[in-house]
Amino acid sequence: MSLLWNDNEWTFPLIDQAYKEIEKIGVEEMKLDIFPNQIEIISSDQMLDAYASHAMPIMYKHWSFGKSYSINKKMYESGEQGLAYEVVINSNPCIAYLMEDNTMTMQALVLAHASIGHNNFFKTNYLFQQWTDPDGIIDYLIFAKNYVAKCEERYGAERVEEILDSCHALMDQGMDRFKRARKRSREEERVRAAEREAYHQSRVSELWPDTWKSETPAQKEERKRRILPEPEDNLLYFIEKNSPILEPWEREIVRIVRKVAQYFWPQMQTQVGNEGWATHTHYYIMNRLYEKGLISDGALLEFLKSHTGVIAQYRMQRLNPYCLGFNIFRDIKRMCENPTEEDREWFPDVVGQNWLDVAKDARENYKDESLILQYLSPRVIRNLKLFSILDDYGTDSMNYIVQNIHDREGYKEVRRALSRNYDINMRMPQIQVRDVNVDGDRKLILKHTRHNYVPLDQTDLKETMLHVKRLWGFAVRMDFYNPGAVSPTDWVAVGE
Amino acid sequence: MTTVIDRRKTDRQKNLSNRQRFIQRAKDAIKKSIRGAVLNKDRSIKDSSGGNVKIPNKGTTEPTFRNGEGGRRVIVRPGNPGNVRGDKIPRPRGGQGNRGNGDPSKDSAEMLDEFEFTLTREEFLDFFFEDLELPNLVKTALKEVVEHKWTRSGFTPVGVPANLDVTRSFINSMGRHFALAGAYDKKIKALRESGGSEEEIALLEKKKRTIPFMDDIDLKYRLFVKQPKPITKAVMFCLMDVSGSMGEYEKDLAKRFFMLLYMFLERKYEQVTVVFIRHTTEAKEVDEQEFFYSKEAGGTVVSTALELTADIIKSRFNSSDYNIYVSQCSDGDNAYDDNSVCTAIIREEILPYVQYYAYVQVGHQRDEMANMWGVFSGRLGNTTNSNSLYEVFKEIEKTTTHFKVKNLNTPADIYPVFRELFEKDIKV
Numbered sequence: 001m002s003l004l005w006n007d008n009e010w011t012f013p014l015i016d017q018a019y020k021e022i023e024k025i026g027v028e029e030m031k032l033d034i035f036p037n038q039i040e041i042i043s044s045d046q047m048l049d050a051y052a053s054h055a056m057p058i059m060y061k062h063w064s065f066g067k068s069y070s071i072n073k074k075m076y077e078s079g080e081q082g083l084a085y086e087v088v089i090n091s092n093p094c095i096a097y098l099m100e101d102n103t104m105t106m107q108a109l110v111l112a113h114a115s116i117g118h119n120n121f122f123k124t125n126y127l128f129q130q131w132t133d134p135d136g137i138i139d140y141l142i143f144a145k146n147y148v149a150k151c152e153e154r155y156g157a158e159r160v161e162e163i164l165d166s167c168h169a170l171m172d173q174g175m176d177r178f179k180r181a182r183k184r185s186r187e188e189e190r191v192r193a194a195e196r197e198a199y200h201q202s203r204v205s206e207l208w209p210d211t212w213k214s215e216t217p218a219q220k221e222e223r224k225r226r227i228l229p230e231p232e233d234n235l236l237y238f239i240e241k242n243s244p245i246l247e248p249w250e251r252e253i254v255r256i257v258r259k260v261a262q263y264f265w266p267q268m269q270t271q272v273g274n275e276g277w278a279t280h281t282h283y284y285i286m287n288r289l290y291e292k293g294l295i296s297d298g299a300l301l302e303f304l305k306s307h308t309g310v311i312a313q314y315r316m317q318r319l320n321p322y323c324l325g326f327n328i329f330r331d332i333k334r335m336c337e338n339p340t341e342e343d344r345e346w347f348p349d350v351v352g353q354n355w356l357d358v359a360k361d362a363r364e365n366y367k368d369e370s371l372i373l374q375y376l377s378p379r380v381i382r383n384l385k386l387f388s389i390l391d392d393y394g395t396d397s398m399n400y401i402v403q404n405i406h407d408r409e410g411y412k413e414v415r416r417a418l419s420r421n422y423d424i425n426m427r428m429p430q431i432q433v434r435d436v437n438v439d440g441d442r443k444l445i446l447k448h449t450r451h452n453y454v455p456l457d458q459t460d461l462k463e464t465m466l467h468v469k470r471l472w473g474f475a476v477r478m479d480f481y482n483p484g485a486v487s488p489t490d491w492v493a494v495g496e
Numbered sequence: 497m498t499t500v501i502d503r504r505k506t507d508r509q510k511n512l513s514n515r516q517r518f519i520q521r522a523k524d525a526i527k528k529s530i531r532g533a534v535l536n537k538d539r540s541i542k543d544s545s546g547g548n549v550k551i552p553n554k555g556t557t558e559p560t561f562r563n564g565e566g567g568r569r570v571i572v573r574p575g576n577p578g579n580v581r582g583d584k585i586p587r588p589r590g591g592q593g594n595r596g597n598g599d600p601s602k603d604s605a606e607m608l609d610e611f612e613f614t615l616t617r618e619e620f621l622d623f624f625f626e627d628l629e630l631p632n633l634v635k636t637a638l639k640e641v642v643e644h645k646w647t648r649s650g651f652t653p654v655g656v657p658a659n660l661d662v663t664r665s666f667i668n669s670m671g672r673h674f675a676l677a678g679a680y681d682k683k684i685k686a687l688r689e690s691g692g693s694e695e696e697i698a699l700l701e702k703k704k705r706t707i708p709f710m711d712d713i714d715l716k717y718r719l720f721v722k723q724p725k726p727i728t729k730a731v732m733f734c735l736m737d738v739s740g741s742m743g744e745y746e747k748d749l750a751k752r753f754f755m756l757l758y759m760f761l762e763r764k765y766e767q768v769t770v771v772f773i774r775h776t777t778e779a780k781e782v783d784e785q786e787f788f789y790s791k792e793a794g795g796t797v798v799s800t801a802l803e804l805t806a807d808i809i810k811s812r813f814n815s816s817d818y819n820i821y822v823s824q825c826s827d828g829d830n831a832y833d834d835n836s837v838c839t840a841i842i843r844e845e846i847l848p849y850v851q852y853y854a855y856v857q858v859g860h861q862r863d864e865m866a867n868m869w870g871v872f873s874g875r876l877g878n879t880t881n882s883n884s885l886y887e888v889f890k891e892i893e894k895t896t897t898h899f900k901v902k903n904l905n906t907p908a909d910i911y912p913v914f915r916e917l918f919e920k921d922i923k924v
Contacts, residue, residue: 013502019498037498046503049510064558066518069511070613074548077606077614093499100504115498161517169559317576386575389585392568398586405576418572426569431559460559467559 004294009105015039018108019115025288026116026281030356034119035134038093039111043100048073048089054264055087057095057140060148060256062164070387088114090122090267105299109306110286113446119277121466125273136262144256146378147193151249154394163250167236167257172428174236174258175265178425196255200241207455212439224438227386231447232433234258235468246475254471261440270426272368276325277359280333283307283326313384327373327380332358335377342378368422376418378411388417394453425451434479442474443496447488449481456480463492514797518556519619525551526615534751540784541734541755541764541772548621550612589724605866620692628907630755638759655717668714673707680704730765730819732809733759735801737826738774738792744788746858750825751788753856757823760914764817771808775801777831781808793835798830798885806845820850825904828857828885847896854913856904 005023019039021107042050052069053059088096096114098107113316122128133140134217152160167174201463207227215223232238236258240251267274286303289295293304311324335343336355350358387405395401403417404410420426435448446468448456469476475495479488498518519526529549533539535608579585594659615623651664684700735756736742742750759770772787773779776794779801813820830838847853889901902913 012502015500018497019500037499039500041500041502041504043504045507046508046510049508052511052514061514061517062513063517063556065520066511066514066516066524067556070515070518074613139901156519166560172560172562193605229694251525311604313574315577316573316888317575318574384574385576386572386574387579388570388572391571393566394568396584397587399586402579402581402583402585403570405580410581414572416571420570423570426563429563431561448561450567451563452567452569454563454569455565457564460557461561461566463557463559464561 002293003296004289005104005299006296007107008103008124010102010107014040015098015107016156017102021112021289021292021294022108022285023284025114026120029288030281031118032116032285033124034116035092035094035123037115037119037125038095040095040097040113041100042074042097045073047097047099048076050087055089055091055097055140058138060141060145060164062168063161064168088118088130089126090134091135091137092123092266094119094122103302105295105302106306108289108295108299109286110305113282116285118274118279120281121270121274122445123276124297125266125270126365127270131266134265134413140259144260145417147252147330149255154378155249160253162470163253164257165241166470167254169464169467170235170239170471171257171261173431174234174261176234176237176262177265177424178233193252196252200248200251204242204244207242208442210446215439219424220438226434228433228436229439233367233430234262235266235431235433238433239468239471242436243472246471255462266367268427269369269422270319272325272328272422273363273366273371274325275321276327276329277363279307279311279322279326280329280359281331292323305382315385317354324384327383328375329362330360330375330379331380332362332375332378337355340379340421344379369419369424372415372422373419378406381411381414386418388414423451426454429456431478442472444468444472444474444476446476446478447481448478450483455469461492462494470496500665506805518687520557522551525556527623527626530615530620531748534624534748534755541758543753545617545620548612549615549616550610556846621757624752624755628752628911636761646722648718649721650719651716652719653713653715653717655719659717659720661716661718664716665710665714668716669681669710672711672714673709676707677704680707681811690899691725729767729769729817730761730821731769731771731813731822732761733771733805733820733822735773735775735789735805735822735824735826737796737798737801737829739776739794739796739827739829742827742858744746746827747788747908749858749904749907751855752907753825753904753913754823756910757854757914759822761821769818771805773801773804773808775804778803796826796831797831797834798826799834799841801836802841806841809846822846822850822853826851826857826885828854834887838885839888839892842892851898853899855877855889855899855901856910856913858901858904 004018009160019037023037027034031089050057050068051072059065066495094115096110098110102110122134125408129475130136146158148164163319164492204216207223212220227242228238238252239246240258243251246254262316284294286300286307290300311320311326313320332350333355335347336353336358339347348453354380362371385406387410388401390396390403391400398446402411430451432447432449433444435445437443437445465476465478477491477493477496479491481488503864533547533549557761614742623637648768651661680700680703684697684704687700688711736750758770769783772782772784774782774787774792775796775798776792777797777800781804801824809820810813842853886901886903893899893901900913902909904910
């Protein structure tokens with residue numbers, strides 16, 4: 001076979017040809033299931049645009065996107081920060097962006113990484129299948145963008161900005177963590193929006209009647225049960241349904257923000273798996289292209305230089321998900337093809353299998369927390385010299401204390417500790433709606449359970465509470481609980 | 497099934513409106529930062545580009561509920577340098593350290609108290625102009641980048657197909673054809689008369705038929721040249737009193753004053769030279785850095801600056817080649833008997849040669865009041881009568897159209913000094 005390219009410049013025909021060969025390896029050799037691909041060539045400025053809107057090609061307007069665009073632009077133009085060469089979104093077709101400044105080798109790398117690797121992960125991982133709708137997301141964003149723009153026209157940009165600000169502040173608490181989402185088309189969304197407005201009007205006036213003073217205790221109980229049948233984890237959902245003061249269009253905006261947040265929910269929990277798989281895929285594919293004689297030594301070297309940069313890990317620093325993920329998948333392949341005694345002891349079900357089957361299981365059925373628990377091998381722990389440290393001011397305020405290292409006694413504990421580091425509750429504090437006063441002051445009572453005794457960051461706490469109040473319309477109190485405690489240790493309130 | 501789409505031409509600048517909203521929101525902070533930027537040593541009055549702006553996070557924070565420091569965590573890190581179970585690693589001083597479990601994407605930018613981004617020239621000028629309270633038409637005019645005009649100017653043998661003048665080219669080709677064909681005819685006639693062979697004649701006739709219909713040398717293209725403006729050069733004199741009484745605020749006002757005039761001139765003229773003259777009891781021509789930033793102290797004799805200006809005009813800037821503008825900034829103090837000297841120099845040696853003279857006095861507004869209440873001020877009879885320069889120049893203004901005087905207390909006071917100049921000359 002002859003070289004596909006032997007030069008830096010990319011051309012449209014070259015991209016076509018390269019993609020065909022790359023897809024051949026991904027789909028025919030590796031048997032990967034992927035969405036159809038839509039590859040978009042963009043300028044670096046458009047890449048900055050993509051960053052600002054979380055890579056989505058359509059997004060409603062907000063100043064915070066302008067802020068992050070401006071900051072990133074300055075950092076890029078002053079050379080402080082490079083742009084990711086791969087940005088791809090979970091949709092059908094799967095949209096990947098190629099920067100016009102890339103060399104042909106880099107374009108091939110992006111295609112392998114994003115259009116094959118990430119694409120496959122998005123399509124087949126269970127979390128994505130459960131929580132996202134790649135067929136409908138673009139349509140939904142178009143609906144959202146237009147809806148927000150119309151609201152700005154009708155009610156004024158300032159009012160819309162205020163609502164969006166408050167919703168953004170609560171986005172991390174605006175996701176269902178345990179329930180399953182339902183899927184709808186844009187047409188349905190449009191129709192439902194009108195129906196929802198009518199429905200909400202009537203529901204809210206039922207839930208918060210002016211006649212509350214003359215209620216019987218039974219009626220009051222009934223009303224409270226309808227509002228809050230059980231503690232609710234999704235703050236934005238609760239507010240959308242039950243806030244006494246929001247207009248129907250404001251509720252719809254709350255809904256839009258939480259739908260967008262929900263869309264990104266799986267991505268937050270699968271960074272190691274997703275990036276690891278995409279990195280391993282590009283590594284495999286680029287090497288296969290070289291073996292087949294389709295790319296030159298020069299291209300391979302260029303690819304390797306970029307690849308090693310991506311998986312670089314500095315000692316004692318936070319773990320690079322690309323590095324960790326890549327190593328997990330690479331070791332799965334090794335254990336399948338060249339197992340040692342240790343592997344037979346630790347992974348009897350993996351040894352001797354077809355690595356493609358094992359990798360398939362790894363990327364389809366796990367999130368980061370469970371992926372690590374299931375597939376992190378002692379070999380990788382040794383390679384990366386992982387060790388666990390206790391950080392507890394109560395035990396020792398001056399020092400960290402080493403708990404376990406990469407030896408026989410330590411592997412299991414290190415693995416367990418690492419897995420817990422990816423527990424979503426550590427990244428996003430769990431805040432529940434605990435109670436609400438259905439009479440008089442209509443106060444909203446929230447509950448925060450300190451995971452591992454970690455308190456909430458105080459700097460923004462009050463300001464964020466005020467955002468809750470703005471959406472709820474009445475006083476809000478948050479009680480803080482230590483793990484397993486029955487009553488709160490302290491609390492914070494606004495609007496009392 | 498794959499499609500490749502080139503998005504580079506469409507779908508650009510998606511964040512333009514978002515960026516505008518963000519700038520609107522951070523307006524006050526940006527204004528403050530720009531004030532500092534204008535006064536910055538490294539910024540010349542000729543510089544109206546954007547530049548880096550650093551603003552504090554306040555007002556553009558995006559607050560959230562997130563985990564803070566503390567609690568009991570077990571973190572895993574790579575690259576164990578040789579520790580064993582039970583070893584103690586000292587915490588880094590100052591708290592932050594390598595806290596493990598926060599959202600890695602919310603790192604650097606959010607942690608700082610301020611952040612940096614770049615303004616475009618347009619955005620920068622918007623803020624700069626706001627304080628000055630310029631009329632909108634003037635703002636638009638100044639923001640524009642001036643285009644040159646092209647005019648026709650004959651023909652040229654070299655050009656682009658769009659400029660090809662077909663008629664003229666044809667005329668040339670026909671002329672060439674006649675000439676060459678005529679030369680062949682002569683030869684053929686001569687051969688016939690002298691009995692040349694049929695072959696030779698046939699050859700010549702064949703050659704005659706192969707004269708090219710149109711050749712490169714026939715082609716004529718229309719020529720366009722940039723139109724030179726009648727007088728394309730201007731010189732701007734900046735005069736400033738740098739005795740001790742000029743503080744940061746006064747310097748800020750002065751710098752904006754000079755910048756505005758320079759911007760105006762740049763629009764109008766192809767080439768603008770700036771001459772900086774500073775004075776205390778003596779005047780000196782300096783460069784921009786020294787003009788604004790080196791410290792000086794001492795008394796004030798304004799006429800020295802005016803004399804130096806007049807000398808430079810005479811020796812270096814012939815008024816038939818240059819349009820001359822003078823801008824002077826002072827706090828009004830002057831040596832007692834110097835004022836009449838100043839008036840004389842201005843009337844006789846400067847005004848006849850300049851397009852416009854603008855004088856601003858910074859920061860002594862209260863002296864107008866003091867003057868009204870002169871009886872009570874207790875300052876009458878003082879050898880340095882502090883508002884004398886203003887008074888004196890006001891007299892000149894009464895009788896001269898292109899001489900303007902103003903008291904400067906806020907940036908909004910700057911434009912009125914130039915109002916007539918701008919209104920006359922900016923085509924809106």
